[in-house]
Amino acid sequence: MTSSARYSAVAIALHWAIALGIIGMIALGWNMEGNESLYQLHKSIGITILILTIARIIWRVMNPPPPLPEEMKPLEKTASHLVHWAFYGLMLAMPLTGWLLVSTSYDFDIPTVLYGLVSWPDIPGVGFLANETGHAIVEFVHSKLAWVAIALLVLHVAGAVKHEFSAEEGVLKRMLPGLFGKTTRPSPPPHGFLVAFGAAIAVFALIAFVPKFFSGGSGTANETPLSSESGASNWTVDHGQSGIYFSGTHDGNEYEGEFGDWSADIQFDPDNLEDASAVVTVRTASANASKKLYTDSLRSAEWFNVSDFATATATLSNFEKTGDDAYEADLTLAIKESSVTVPFTFELDIDGDEARMKGEATVQRTPLNLGQQSDPTADWVGEDVLIDVEVLASRKS
Numbered sequence: 001m002t003s004s005a006r007y008s009a010v011a012i013a014l015h016w017a018i019a020l021g022i023i024g025m026i027a028l029g030w031n032m033e034g035n036e037s038l039y040q041l042h043k044s045i046g047i048t049i050l051i052l053t054i055a056r057i058i059w060r061v062m063n064p065p066p067p068l069p070e071e072m073k074p075l076e077k078t079a080s081h082l083v084h085w086a087f088y089g090l091m092l093a094m095p096l097t098g099w100l101l102v103s104t105s106y107d108f109d110i111p112t113v114l115y116g117l118v119s120w121p122d123i124p125g126v127g128f129l130a131n132e133t134g135h136a137i138v139e140f141v142h143s144k145l146a147w148v149a150i151a152l153l154v155l156h157v158a159g160a161v162k163h164e165f166s167a168e169e170g171v172l173k174r175m176l177p178g179l180f181g182k183t184t185r186p187s188p189p190p191h192g193f194l195v196a197f198g199a200a201i202a203v204f205a206l207i208a209f210v211p212k213f214f215s216g217g218s219g220t221a222n223e224t225p226l227s228s229e230s231g232a233s234n235w236t237v238d239h240g241q242s243g244i245y246f247s248g249t250h251d252g253n254e255y256e257g258e259f260g261d262w263s264a265d266i267q268f269d270p271d272n273l274e275d276a277s278a279v280v281t282v283r284t285a286s287a288n289a290s291k292k293l294y295t296d297s298l299r300s301a302e303w304f305n306v307s308d309f310a311t312a313t314a315t316l317s318n319f320e321k322t323g324d325d326a327y328e329a330d331l332t333l334a335i336k337e338s339s340v341t342v343p344f345t346f347e348l349d350i351d352g353d354e355a356r357m358k359g360e361a362t363v364q365r366t367p368l369n370l371g372q373q374s375d376p377t378a379d380w381v382g383e384d385v386l387i388d389v390e391v392l393a394s395r396k397s
Ligand code: HEM
Pocket: 021, 022, 025, 026, 027, 028, 029, 030, 042, 043, 044, 045, 046, 047, 049, 091, 094, 095, 096, 097, 098, 099, 100, 101, 102, 112, 139, 142, 143, 144, 146
């Protein structure tokens, strides 16, 4: 009986991280239906497994594993190698088919935000699969690969256990952390840590961050802010002290957000309400919600569709005084190709040349054609959206 050299600590760490990841992911995949947070977790861990697999493959090329014990029969060695290669294929195929699955959604498009922090793009150029048949094939492959993984796992564990306790001692110990696996034969010094993990991180960064530079203006950072009010306006808005906010519910929890870029043309004189009007233009891509997933969702085609409809407008008309400092007006919201008119109530305090306004309105998202593919019956995202507006403005001289 001989004891053979162990895998390097990095190979062992990657083996167990990925093994536990895959086993956990199969369990998660089978139990996540109807829970959007679990879907996001599944996608996040899956992409992590893909990145770790890249590091693992490079590490393996740079640090060949210790040879199998000499006592093992050639056929068993071949079987062991075949299972290992099949596993490497699977470690790539499972996350890649998952990623392809979310990239070929044809009915609705829920973005992928890794761990709630990093927007992960869809695979480009796979539009030809984004239809009922293409998507169903990818889904079939992704789900059946789980059974391939289970079959391989059974063979793999059986082989490892058999060769741990039979004539060739210590195959399992080769892959156990040092605490468990004692060996007499030293492993060659490992190298290539920076190359393996540097390349994996570079792949991640290339996919996650480079598309943003080519996104063609759907962001806000590199865009000129919407121009301020026109000459006809008799008030100048102080944007630092003003805001347009929105809130509602998602999956029983409250969400909230704010539009970062908007301009307002206000003509208002409390003594001449007949001629009063306000037109607010909002850059749709400047909507920022409390969670990155919501922000990314809002930009997508079924919500604000920011690439085709860069702005939305809100027009106030038919002003009426309803109390001391209280007013009501008709708010007409025009988003994409839909518009609705709802009441907007506000309080206004004019002190010399400075005016403070606080108002609100509630709109329904169905008539505005928002989120009608993924959630037309408002099972997840509440039908009502509350809009809060706070404005500090100064009278133009
Ligand atoms: C090692 C990685 C992965 C494993 C082991 C895995 C495993 C699974 C399993 C077992 C299911 C359930 C299939 C069924 O219902 O029969 C599933 C579903 C799913 N996976 Fe993965 N997955 C992995 C990576 C990914 C990745 C990276 C993504 C996306 C970025 C993804 C997206 C999905 C989606 C969207 C579903 C739901 C399919 C549906 O219900 O229509 N998966 N996955």
